[in-house]
Amino acid sequence: MPDKILLSSSMDAFIQAFEAIFSKKTHQISNNIAPTIMYGILKNLKNSLYKKRDLKTLQKMQEFSYLSGICISYSRTGFIHTTSVALSKYFPQLHGELNSIIFP
Numbered sequence: 849m850p851d852k853i854l855l856s857s858s859m860d861a862f863i864q865a866f867e868a869i870f871s872k873k874t875h876q877i878s879n880n881i882a883p884t885i886m887y888g889i890l891k892n893l894k895n896s897l898y899k900k901r902d903l904k905t906l907q908k909m910q911e912f913s914y915l916s917g918i919c920i921s922y923s924r925t926g927f928i929h930t931t932s933v934a935l936s937k938y939f940p941q942l943h944g945e946l947n948s949i950i951f952p
Contacts, residue, residue, distance in 0.1 A: 851897055852942065853942065854896060854897060854909075855893075855897065855944070855945075856942040856943065856944030856945050856948075857913060857944055858889055858893050858896070858909060858913070858944070859944040859945070859947060859948045859951075860913075860916075860943055860944035860947055861885070861889060861909075861912055861913040861916040861917075861944075862885070862886055862889045862890070862916070863928055863929070863944075863947045863948070863951055864916040864917065864919060864920040864925075864929070865878075865881075865882040865883075865885040865886045865889075865912075865915075865916045865919050865920075866882070866886060866928075866951075867920065867923065867925060867926035867927075867928055867929060868882045868916070868919035868920055868922065868923040869882045869883070869923075870926065871923035871924060871926050873922075873923050873924050874923050875919075875922035875923050877918070877919070877922050878918075878919040878920075878922050878923045881915055881918075881919060882916070882919050885912045885915050885916050885919065888908060888912045889909065889912050892905050892908050892909055892912075893909070896908075896909045927950075928947050928950045928951055929947065931950050932946040932947045932950055935950075
């Protein structure tokens, strides 16, 4: 997987977990696992980009991404994802890149 796609999908997963915590429809499951997902993504992101053959790190990132999808399925998307999807037809950036630009 190219670095650009790995970084974009990692940030998408991070922001999904973030939005799940702060959603108006927040759920106990999201609240319990989202902080761990966010911490895990930040902790493992550098190694997943620079040590491509480290399959354990890549597997962890895949698990965090999967779990963030569970979080967002309970809590729904928030402002960041909604705005990113709306802007995606006007800008060439990947979804996770747009999320990262909007995030701050």
